[in-house]
Structures are given as C-alpha cells and as structure tokens.
Amino acid sequence: MSYKNKRGSAIRAIAGAAIALAALIAVIAVIGDPAGRSPRTANSGAGTQPTTQSVATEATKETESTQKPTESETTTTAETTTTVETTTSETTTAETTVAGDGKAMNPKNYEEAIDTEREASKRVYLTFDDGPSVHTNEILDILKKYGIKATFFNIGVTNEELKAAEKRAYDEGHTLAIHTITHDYEQLYSSFDAWKADVLGEQENIKSNTGITTKYYRFPGGTSNSKGAKYGTDISQCVNWLDENGYLFFDWNVDSRDADGKTYTADQLANNVIESVTGSEGEDFIVLMHDAKPKTTTVQALPKVIETLKSEGYTFCQITDNTKQIHHHLYEG
Template identity: 40%
Template sequence: MSYISIILNLILGARTIKGAVTVSIIFFILFIIYTSLQAYTYRNTARHLEKIQQEKKELQAANKKLAGELKKIKQNMKKTSQQSPNKKVAYLTFDDGPSSNTSAILSILDHYKIKATFFVIGNQSERGKHMYKRIVAEGHAIGLHSYSHEYRTIYVSPTAFHQDFNQIRELVYQLTGQKPNIIRFPGGSNNHISRKYGGKNLMHTLIQQMTREGYRYFDWNVDSRDAERVTQSRDIIIQSVLQGSKNKQKTIILLHDSQVKTTTVEALPAIIEGLRKQGFSFDVLTDQSFTYHFAPSS
C-alpha cells in the first residue's frame, strides 16, 4: 500500500474535522519531505552520472595515449627486428673501479658519445661514492663484481662469496638507487684460483646460485691484457683489443679502471676509433643482451 493510500484512509477514518485537518497537515509535511527526497536523489544521481561521464572521458584519453605509446613500441620492435643480425656491437667493460681513472674514462666516453659497462667493487671514499653516481647519471650500465675482490676471502665458500657480494650490492643501491642484475665473477666464471680456497666445484655452485637469484653473469671474448702487468704497455692494450675483435660480430672487451691502470685510459681513444673503423657500434650490457660464458674448467 502506498503512502498516499495510507494518508487518505487516515483522513477518511478521522472522526472530527480537527482530526482530519491534523491528518492533512501530516500528509502535507510528508509530501514535502517525499518531494525533497526525490529531488535530492535526482540531483545526486545526476552528479553521479556526470562524474561517470567525466571518468569515462579521462579513461578514453588515457587509453588513446597508451595505444599511441604501444604503437611506438611495436614500431621500434619491428625496426629492431629488421636490423641486420650481423650488426657489429662492441661492449666495453671496465672491472675493479671506481677510481680516479674512472673519471677520466667517463670523460673519454662522453667525448665519443658512447656508453660502457662498469663492474664495480667497493670504494667508500668520497671520490668513489661520486663515481658510482656519475656512472649511472651519465647513462652507463653498472654491474656488480665483488666488494673486496680478495680471492682468498670471497672464494672460501658460497657463504663467504655472498657475504662479500651483498656488501657491494647494498653499497650500489644506497648510492644510486639501482639494483643491478648483471655480474662478473672476479677472475671469470672458470677461474682456477677459486679451487685453491673453495674446491673444484665452487664456481659451478656459485653460478647456479646466482642464476637462481636472477643474476646474469658475463665473461669476455676479447682480453685487453691490461691485467697481465700492473701497468701494461698502451700499445699492447690497443693491439690486443683491435686484433681480438677482428672477425667477431659481438665483442665483450675486458678492461680495467682500477687506480694503477693509467695506460688503459691512454689506450681508450685509439681503441674506440679503431673499433669504429672495423664497423662496430657500442652498447651496454643488460640481462637481455649478448653474453659470453667461458667453458667450465676441467
């Protein structure tokens, strides 16, 4: 039964005029309340619909923008897939920094407008902290090498390796905000010196563990030979890189930027120019890029 029917029944059932008037007043008040509620509900509904329409327009605009970005990504992917698979790419990698030589190397790379990859160790000096930040700020890739680079410490056991590794990981994160997932084992993935401290299966265990943790490790297929002596001849470094890169489409070049490697800095311009003459472009290493792994040592 409706409210109106109820009120009419009350009016008809009233025994006096006074009672009928009272009921009529109540009816009028209820009618006003009812009408006001209807108007309020209508206004709220209208505002709600207007809000929905506005959100719909915003969503359509966002979808349109997203579609445009997706189109660009697809175009870039298509362009990349159409590039020659024989494109020659050189990956300059620098181990054991940062140091004052890192600063000089970064300036040279900036001059030639190319990027490189730095596998860093621990350096808590103010200059060192600045270099971590500069590597990232200038668009280079930063990878993890170790904190101490002390073979007799890090290669005692998997636990010892991880304790040292966690130090450099945390230092890089604190200073740069980055969590690199590319690494290089000190001495390479098949180094023999680790056997002296941790046994012949240590490197195999470490490779498995680090891979499970989401890291991708990189060895090298071109050795600059700048680590054979404390300070190697500039000419030997240049020749080793350029000769080693011939007949290769992808080269991961091992260089060092520790404090004593001044001739590596001196050799770098000639290396870059020589590689360009061989048709190489330059890129940084990522977890998706070309990699090179040494064969496991027997």
C-alpha cells in the first residue's frame, strides 16, 4: 500500500468513524428524545408556567397598587393621610382587615374582592344603607343571579329574620359595614360620645350576629351632614376618631335618589344611576341606595342598573381597604 493509499484509507477510516459516531449520536438523540425530553418538558411546563404566571401577577399587582394610592392621594381632600396609609401596603391592609377573633375576613372572600377591583378599569360599588330589611333577601337573590358583590351599611335590628338576612349577606361574600343603630339623628349626633357609642354599638350588633367586625363606616346623612352641627357633634372630631381607630369611611358620588322626597319609578331610579355613572369621567363610582322597607322600587331598579352598566364595561365591586374613599366636604354652616 502506497503512502497515498494509506493516507486515503486512514481518512476513510476517520470519516467512517465520524459517520458512525454521528449516527450513534443521532440514534441516542432519537431514543433519548421521547423518553427523556418530553416528560421533562411536560414537568417543567407544569412547574414553571404557573410560577411565571404568578410572578407576572405579582408584578402587575405591585404596579397597580403603586398607581392606586397616587390616584387616591390626588383626589381625596381632607383625609389624605388616611388614604395613603390604607392604600400603600397591600399586605398590612389585608392583615388588618381582620375581624372578630382575628381570623375572619370581611368580606369573606377578601382576596377575590381586591383582585376584582384591580382587574377592573371602571368600578361601580353598589352600597345599600339602612338594612337589613324585608328586601335584603330579594337584593341578595338579584346580586347572586348576576354574580356580583355589594356593600351593606347596616343599622341595628333585633328581628331574627332580619338578623339572618344580615348573616346571609356576609356568608355570600358581601362587605358588611357600620351605619348606625337607630338612625335617629337627634340621638346619635347629640354628642361625640353618643355618636361613638352608636358606632361601637352597631359594631357589636354585627359581631354578635355574624361573628365578624368591620372597619367600614358611613355617617348617617353623609360626612357633609348638617345634623352634627344642629344637635351638638363636631363631625371633624368623629372623622379624627375614625382615622385613629382604624376605620375607613365612605360617602358616595352617585345618588340613586331613592331617598329623595320625590318618589321615582324603578325605571327612573335606574336611569338616575346609569346616567350619573356613564355621564362622568371617573373610574370609581360609589352608588348610594337604600335597603329599607319602603324602598321597593330600589329593588326593582337593580336588574336594569346591573345589566346596563355591565354591558357598558363597568365592573361591580365591593368595598375593601383598596377602594378609593369618596369623602364629602364637612358641613360648614
């Protein structure tokens, strides 16, 4: 064999070995692929995808929760300090929204409630004052039918059926809030101490009936009421007490006008709400309605309000620590 031939056969041998090696690698790859990679991919898919999603969700939450206080800060007036305090720390606020024995949340589905608020671009909060009443169960049925939650600013009741309706509202995930025991302006605004006793008394009513406490409050007559001045209570002192004791109070920026002297039909009440919401630029609408015995038309107006605003892209939310606090100006005489 010549040198040239030798070299040629050596090259062929190397080439042959290389081809064999390549073939072997290919075979290993083919065998290894379905046996090894696919399950690993499936596993990693199952393992990493939710992680990625939850990271994304957290990131979204952070971004949104830092945006929200800014909105609130710029739009609230007198109670800026409270607003900042209650909206900057998601973890703290969630933990402090404990009630009763420190374990129960109000609303019951707190995390879901704040998620619903965050994911919405335009939020409508239906709030019902002065219940529970003979209409509470009808209202709850309607809310359930449409799969939405609301907020109830309640008064003191002793009737067992009404107490059961209040408990049902909590059990079905709505926000419970304090309004007053008696709704007797002359009595509850007769002094600061009388007002405070009224707040704490209604807190006790809710606690004994449902097992939870609540940090949400609405002044009878609203923060801007003239009854305090008339009967001897400085509402700003009440506001300070609420702030110092961890309460959040809410007025409204949409009035259904179901408590006006004029009696509206159900259709007119629905239009009062719909026109007020859709005719405004804001993103957060707290709607004043009443859950009281004479307010049959309020109940009848609900389906139209809900259907129309849903179709217009609004999301129905319930009050939480993250809700923009709508505050009226204090009455100045």
